[in-house]
Amino acid sequence: MALKSTIFKLDLTVADITRGYYEDHSLTIARHPSETDLRMLVRIVTFALNANENLAFTKGLSTSDEPDIWEKSLTGEISHWIDLGQPLEKRIRQSASKADRVSIYSYQKSTAKMWYDSVKDTVERFKSLSVTHLVLSDEKVVERIIDKTMKLNCVIEDEQLMLTSDKENLTIELQRLKNADFGKASW
Numbered sequence: 001m002a003l004k005s006t007i008f009k010l011d012l013t014v015a016d017i018t019r020g021y022y023e024d025h026s027l028t029i030a031r032h033p034s035e036t037d038l039r040m041l042v043r044i045v046t047f048a049l050n051a052n053e054n055l056a057f058t059k060g061l062s063t064s065d066e067p068d069i070w071e072k073s074l075t076g077e078i079s080h081w082i083d084l085g086q087p088l089e090k091r092i093r094q095s096a097s098k099a100d101r102v103s104i105y106s107y108q109k110s111t112a113k114m115w116y117d118s119v120k121d122t123v124e125r126f127k128s129l130s131v132t133h134l135v136l137s138d139e140k141v142v143e144r145i146i147d148k149t150m151k152l153n154c155v156i157e158d159e160q161l162m163l164t165s166d167k168e169n170l171t172i173e174l175q176r177l178k179n180a181d182f183g184k185a186s187w
Contacts, residue, residue, distance in 0.1 A: 001067045003033035004033070005030040005031055005032055006030070006031045006033075006148075006150075007028060007029070007030055007031075008028070008029040008030075008040070008146075008147075008148055008149070008150065009028060009029075009148065009149045009150070010025075010026070010027040010028075010029055010149075010150045010151075010152065011025075011026055011027075011150070011151045011152070012024070012025045012026075012027060012044065012045065012047070012051075012152050012153075012154060013025075013152070013153045013154065014051045014154050014156070015153070015154065015155045015156070016048075016049075016051070016154075016156040017155070017156060017157040018156055018157055018158060019156075019186070020109075021052070022052060023051060025047075025051060025162055027047070027057070029043070029057060030057075030059075031042070032116065037142050037143050037146045038107070038139060038142050039084065039107075040146060041142050041145060041146060041170075042084055042105065042107045042134060043057065043068055043069065043084060044152065044163075045105075045134065045154070045161060045163065045172060046068070046069060046082055046103075046105050047069055048083060048154040048156065048161070048163075048176075049105075049156065049161065050069070050071070050080065050082060050103065051163060052071065054071045054072060054073075054079075055069060055070075055080075056069065056070060056071070056072070057069055058070055059162075067081045067082050067083050067095065067099075068082055068083055068084045069082040070082060070099070074137045074157075076153075077100075078098055078099040078100075079099065079100045079101060080099060080100070080101045080102075080103065081095045081098060081099035081101070081102045081103070082102075082103045082104075082105070083095060083102070083103070083104050083105070084105050084106075084107065085105075085106060085107070085108065086106055086108060086111065086112070086115040086173060087104060087119075089118075089119050089122045092104070092119060092122055092123060092126075092129070093122065095179075096126045096128065096129055099128075100128060101129075101180060102126065102128060102129040102130070103129075103130050103131075103132070104123075104129070104130070104131045104132070105131075105132050105133075105134055105178075106131070106132075106133045106134070106177075107133070107134045107136070109135065109136075112133050116131065116133075116177050120175075123178055124178065127180065127181040128180050129178065129180060130176070130178055130179050130180040131177040131178040132174050132175065132176050132177065133174075133175040134172050134173075134174065134175075135172065135173040135174075135175060135186045136170060136171075136172050137170060137171040137172070137173075138170065141168045141169075141170045142170070143166075144167055144168045144173075145163070145165045145167065145168050145170060147165075149179065150165065151165065151166065152164065152165055153165075159172055159173060159174045159175075159176070160172070160174065161174065165176075165179075
């Protein structure tokens with residue numbers, strides 16, 4: 001028998017000083033049985049970094065033909081494809097052909113540089129693609145932040161994000177590895 005996803009409820013307040021975006025979001029997050037607390041928190045952070053009224057979580061790990069988060073236009077086309085981790089070159093090319101804009105957020109500190117060096121030539125070909133590495137100040141805090149019902153505040157300014165719960169604070173540094181070549185960055 002297959003394991004079922006675990007459902008989490010999140011009230012997220014985003015204060016993105018860099019973009020001038022200030023909104024509250026009530027979100028339901030389905031966590032795949034194989035997803036870790038860290039990866040789920042990275043999904044939440046990535047949502048906050050790109051938050052807008054059309055942004056949504058997808059089926060994520062349970063389907064390979066969707067990103068972790070996406071923004072769709074009113075006509076159903078994917079305008080922003082957001083992947084987490086270290087996607088293969090083939091997936092990077094496919095996502096760039098399916099969406100107007102692609103963002104990749106890596107968070108695995110021990111292998112991030114090696115992964116980026118291996119895909120850099122592919123990444124550099126796509127003007128509408130950005131890659132950001134998320135550096136967490138203390139990964140041990142993650143398991144104390146994650147709960148079935150969460151209230152999180154997120155403040156984003158310059159190249160830093162501060163995530164606070166009623167129990168913990170977590171600072172995340174945004175290391176831009178590649179910026180999209182059009183418009184203002186998403187954070």
